[in-house]
Amino acid sequence: MLYKSIGLVVLLSTGLLFSCKDKVGVDDDVTDFDKAEMLENVSSNIIVPSLNAFSTEVSDLKSSFETFKATPNSANLEEVKLHWKESYIIWQWLKIFDFGPIRDIGFKSATATYPVDTAKIEDNISNGGYNLSSVVNLDAIGFNALDYLFYNSNSLTSFQNNSDYADYASEVIEKLYNETQNVVNGWSTYESEFNESTGTSSTSAFSEFVNEFNRDFELAKTAKVGIPIGKANLGLANPDYVEARYSGISFELLEESIRALATTYKGNSYRTDAAGIGFSDYLVHLGKDDLDQTIKDRFEIILDKTQGFSMTLEEAINDPSKTDQLDELYLKLQEHVVYIKTDMTGAFGVLITYQDNDGD
Amino acid sequence: MTKGNPFKIDFFKQESIAPLIMFRIIFGAILLFSSVRFIYKGWVTTQYIEPQFYFGYLGFEWVKPLPGNWMFLPFVIMVISALFIVIGLFYRYSTFVYFLCFTYVELIDKSNYLNHYYFVSLMVFLLIFVPANRDFSIDVLRRPHLRRKLVSAWHIGILKFQMAVVYIFAGIAKLNSDWLLEAQPLKIWLQAHHQIPLIGNLLQEEATAYLLSWGGCFYDLFIVFFLLQRKTRPFAYIVVIFFHLVTWLLFPIGVFPWVMIFSTTIFFSVKFHRTLLLALKSIFKWPAYVPDKIDAKPKANSFVKLALVIYIFIQIVIPFRYVLYPGNLFWNEEGFRFSWRVMLMHKEGLATFYIKDKATGRTIEVDNSDYLTVRQEDQMATQPDMILQYAKFLKSEFDGKTFSNSTKSITLRDPEVNAEVFVALNGRRAQLFVDKKHDLSTLNYNLKHRNWLEPFEK
Known part of the structure; x- marks a missing residue:
């Protein structure tokens, strides 16, 4: 009896194998996908170019600030603002890749924590003796500290009359500059390690990339939009939480952040948008063409919604007639999470924790 | 033999x-x-x-x-x-x-x-x-x-x-x-x-x-x-x-x-x-x-x-x-544990919880990472009993808390806890698992069939 049932199962499985063989034949036009090629494309066409562009822009920010510090006039300040803004825009690409050298030095939180504590910044300036590397100063450094220092209504006079104020800005920029150089150097050695780490464990570069991609999208959803419009506060808006509040470029940052995520999803190159291998190709390879199309379309819709405001985020928050439009934008962001975090990650078979697992 | x-x-x-x-x-x-x-x-x-x-x-x-x-x-x-x-x-x-x-x-x-x-x-x-x-x-x-x-x-x-x-x-x-x-x-x-x-x-x-x-x-x-x-x-x-x-x-x-x-x-x-x-x-x-x-x-x-x-x-x-429960075992996970179902399914979930003020109808979207570890959130998002336990915990966390901005202040009294949960099972596209309409904090946590779960659509 036992041998009979064994025989039956063997027969069935052989039959099944042969019946699948045909299916495999049909699928042969789909080339075998290689995660290593995808990682190589992402590092060499997205991460490294955006990192280099960022580094150049931060250097320009540093030198333009030195010029401004020597000659503090309004034209020189405008030049500084220009480089500040451009580097903050490029940052929207880099912040996706919070692993390897970027994570090692805590670059993401040091660069773009917001809201900043303006009282703390003022205290630091007037009392001196601050340590910008200390954790307590995380909300007194980075792009948003500069946003305050460059764009508050007394900015120019403060720079002209208070050398401590200028020194503080100088140190914030110096820190950003040094850390950028560290990350650039770190990536030149980390790149090959990244390219080869294709496994499924939660610590493989591939898994970290997928997980950080999702985290960055969720962060954009929650921090750039959700919290300021009051999603965590019974709908009571919090304009204090708006990113880059003083310059008012929060919508531009959100738009670039979404564009960076959408481009990375497709695996297209930084700036040139030349086609490359990305998550999109992996999904198509897995036969998930539908999902791939949904994700691409939805990214476009989100971009479209982001561009629908001809005012700053703070103005939109304070304008009751814009509430529905903001809610709509947030909803589109929210709906997207299930496609990338649940459907896409589920299809890739990526793990999010490192503990033992027996699959239930 | x-x-x-x-x-x-x-x-x-x-x-x-x-x-x-x-x-x-x-x-x-x-x-x-x-x-x-x-x-x-x-x-x-x-x-x-x-x-x-x-x-x-x-x-x-x-x-x-x-x-x-x-x-x-x-x-x-x-x-x-x-x-x-x-x-x-x-x-x-x-x-x-x-x-x-x-x-x-x-x-x-x-x-x-x-x-x-x-x-x-x-x-x-x-x-x-x-x-x-x-x-x-x-x-x-x-x-x-x-x-x-x-x-x-x-x-x-x-x-x-x-x-x-x-x-x-x-x-x-x-x-x-x-x-x-x-x-x-x-x-x-x-x-x-x-x-x-x-x-x-x-x-x-x-x-x-x-x-x-x-x-x-x-x-x-x-x-x-x-x-x-x-x-x-x-x-x-x-x-x-x-x-x-x-x-x-x-x-x-x-x-x-x-x-x-x-x-x-x-x-x-x-x-x-x-x-x-x-x-x-x-x-x-x-x-x-x-x-x-x-x-x-x-x-x-x-x-x-x-x-x-x-x-x-x-x-x-x-x-x-x-067998005592209706519905799909992998979906509902009723009678799932302690049964040697090892490496049997790939379930991916996204659970968003909302705290609703009954008086004003205003809601709070909960950031799960404020309360759960990555592993806990991952496990909770696909398992109904854990979704319910977490909802009850959120109720106790938020009940009586005050939320405000520069113009208004609202204190939550006996708030509702709703959840919108999507689950993707074994490579399928995500489907609605829990609808936002249920006040999970009022549901009983027991071994009975959970009829508040959306049916598995295949």
């Missing part, structure tokens, strides 16, 4: 103690290794000290972690008692203490539930009652009169039974359409390894997923029968090693493959174990056996027999309790 089933035979037939002694040493060593490994990996901190909230088991919610670093205590005790089990010192106390500590730790948080932890709990429980210290142990050095050459058949048989339960039920669980007809979730899991040199390309072939799905099912269902036959045993054990090594290489299942590879030696012949034990004894210059007057066949104890029958019955019935 002889009937190899050891459970049909006399529970009290006298057999050599050698397999039991070897099992004590082998299993004790596994316990020792995995306890040390758990501490070494830092999991005591991440799983039992850092979380702010624990998902207790129904009826066991009173089981709480010890404060702060005191949580290391049960793990240190486990290491010591496992060592005592290996060397056979205060054996009955050691097994009991290990069982107590291990089970206590497992009961704290069901987001840590693994079938192999349940297996360890049961095995150690059984070890308390069998005389695995009655030869080649410190206990018999201290009290030589305890020494035995023979034990009752059930002492070894019950351990074999437990092993058989794991394998056979894992096989039965695989008899479902996703596993056999879609080769899921293996299709997802295998293709993720396509970069492995040489076999990588093979792993993204559909045929491979089907072969391994059917092979795995066949293996689980029948391996025990091959292990029980003297003739097929050597070949079967090679298959055991191969199968578990493959799972160890491809999946993050930790020590489980090693637990199974080593525990399976219980099926080996008396001759094998006796040879091994003699070799060990000669290394440790163990005194040759002193003829024993007390080795008379013990009376068949009807209480023991009844207890065994009840235990066996419970073990067989529990995995089938899911």
Whole structure:
């Protein structure tokens, strides 16, 4: 009896194998996908170019600030603002890749924590003796500290009359500059390690990339939009939480952040948008063409919604007639999470924790 | 073909103690290794000290972690008692203490539930009652009169039974359409390894997923029968090693493959174990056996027999309790745990919770990472009972809290807790799992069917 049932199962499985063989034949036009090629494309066409562009822009920010510090006039300040803004825009690409050298030095939180504590910044300036590397100063450094220092209504006079104020800005920029150089150097050695780490464990570069991609999208959803419009506060808006509040470029940052995520999803190159291998190709390879199309379309819709405001985020928050439009934008962001975090990650078979697992 | 089933035979037939002694040493060593490994990996901190909230088991919610670093205590005790089990010192106390500590730790948080932890709990429980210290142990050095050459058949048989339960039920669980007809979730899991040199390309072939799905099912269902036959045993054990090594290489299942590879030696012949034990004894210059007057066949104890029958019955019935529930087992997970459903499905979930102020209709979207670890959130998002427990926890967190901005201030009184949950099962697109319309905080947490779950749409 036992041998009979064994025989039956063997027969069935052989039959099944042969019946699948045909299916495999049909699928042969789909080339075998290689995660290593995808990682190589992402590092060499997205991460490294955006990192280099960022580094150049931060250097320009540093030198333009030195010029401004020597000659503090309004034209020189405008030049500084220009480089500040451009580097903050490029940052929207880099912040996706919070692993390897970027994570090692805590670059993401040091660069773009917001809201900043303006009282703390003022205290630091007037009392001196601050340590910008200390954790307590995380909300007194980075792009948003500069946003305050460059764009508050007394900015120019403060720079002209208070050398401590200028020194503080100088140190914030110096820190950003040094850390950028560290990350650039770190990536030149980390790149090959990244390219080869294709496994499924939660610590493989591939898994970290997928997980950080999702985290960055969720962060954009929650921090750039959700919290300021009051999603965590019974709908009571919090304009204090708006990113880059003083310059008012929060919508531009959100738009670039979404564009960076959408481009990375497709695996297209930084700036040139030349086609490359990305998550999109992996999904198509897995036969998930539908999902791939949904994700691409939805990214476009989100971009479209982001561009629908001809005012700053703070103005939109304070304008009751814009509430529905903001809610709509947030909803589109929210709906997207299930496609990338649940459907896409589920299809890739990526793990999010490192503990033992027996699959239930 | 002889009937190899050891459970049909006399529970009290006298057999050599050698397999039991070897099992004590082998299993004790596994316990020792995995306890040390758990501490070494830092999991005591991440799983039992850092979380702010624990998902207790129904009826066991009173089981709480010890404060702060005191949580290391049960793990240190486990290491010591496992060592005592290996060397056979205060054996009955050691097994009991290990069982107590291990089970206590497992009961704290069901987001840590693994079938192999349940297996360890049961095995150690059984070890308390069998005389695995009655030869080649410190206990018999201290009290030589305890020494035995023979034990009752059930002492070894019950351990074999437990092993058989794991394998056979894992096989039965695989008899479902996703596993056999879609080769899921293996299709997802295998293709993720396509970069492995040489076999990588093979792993993204559909045929491979089907072969391994059917092979795995066949293996689980029948391996025990091959292990029980003297003739097929050597070949079967090679298959055991191969199968578990493959799972160890491809999946993050930790020590489980090693637990199974080593525990399976219980099926080996008396001759094998006796040879091994003699070799060990000669290394440790163990005194040759002193003829024993007390080795008379013990009376068949009807209480023991009844207890065994009840235990066996419970073990067989529990995995089938899911038939009491309507709907899809993988979707609803009602009667899912404690049933040896190992590496059976790939479930990915996204759970967004909302706290609703009844007076104004305003809502708060909860950031789960404020309250749960990554692992807890991951587990909770696909398991209905945990969704409910978390909702009730959120209710207590938010009730009475005040939210404000520069213009307004609202204090929550008895708020609603809603959740919108999407789940993707075995490679399908995500479907709605829990609708936002339910106030989860008012629902009862019990074993009844959860009709607030959206039906699985296929």
